[in-house]
Amino acid sequence: SFVVFMVIKVWVPFRLSSRKLRPARLRVQQAKQRAVQAHDPRLKAEAWREAALVVLEELHNPSLASRFARRAERADPGNLETLSLVSQSLRRAKRFGALERFLWKRLAEGHAEQSAVYDRVFDELVALYEGPMHYEERAKALRQLRGSGRLTA
Numbered sequence: 001s002f003v004v005f006m007v008i009k010v011w012v013p014f015r016l017s018s019r020k021l022r023p024a025r026l027r028v029q030q031a032k033q034r035a036v037q038a039h040d041p042r043l044k045a046e047a048w049r050e051a052a053l054v055v056l057e058e059l060h061n062p063s064l065a066s067r068f069a070r071r072a073e074r075a076d077p078g079n080l081e082t083l084s085l086v087s088q089s090l091r092r093a094k095r096f097g098a099l100e101r102f103l104w105k106r107l108a109e110g111h112a113e114q115s116a117v118y119d120r121v122f123d124e125l126v127a128l129y130e131g132p133m134h135y136e137e138r139a140k141a142l143r144q145l146r147g148s149g150r151l152t153a
Contacts, residue, residue, distance in 0.1 A: 021058070021059060024054050024058040024059055025059070027050070027051075027054050028051045028054050028055055028059070031047045031048070031050040031051035031054065032047070032048075032051050032068075034047040035047035035048045035051065035071070035075075041075045041076050042075075042076050044072075044075040044076070045072040045073070045075040045076035045079060045082060046072075047072075048068050048069070048071040048072035048075060049068075049069065049072045049081060049082055049085055051068045052065045052066075052068035052069040052072060052085055052089060053065070053085065055068060056085075056088070056089050056092065062089045062090075062091075062092035062093035063089075063093045063095075065085075065089040065092075065093075066086060066089035066090050066093055066095065066098075069082060069085040069086040069089050070086055070102075072085070072086075073086055077109075078106075078109075078117045080116060080117060080120055083106070083117065083120055083121060083124070084120070084124075086099075086102060087099060087102075087103070087124045090102065091128075091132065094132075096128065096132050096133050099124075099128060100125070100128060100133070103121050103124055103125040103128065104125070106121045107121055107122065107125070122142070122146065125142065126139045126142055126143060129142070
């Protein structure tokens, strides 16, 4: 009877959560199909962003969300919404090294120093160093270089 009790205790919550997640999984599947079928890069990126948001917020899988967000970024580079989504998903997945590399790569792409994309990427990098990576010296140095005009895109 103990074994039956344990099986029911594990199986019932699993089945209930599976039913709750079914609509979210369906939306992810539909978004993925739209992304694959889209010819316009912006529509493709929009579909990948939608899939990433559902996976991140409803399915609570930041690693998978970061993969979808990166696909969106490759389809439409420099989109502010996508940059934020990649950053958010990598942070939640605690993949700080990957986020750091991603941000430095975006800075190196040569966006104009005063552009919104450059500002967002720069701010994300400084926040990463000040926050979870605990590299306050790097954050301070970046701010000083940017303030002096030496850090250009």
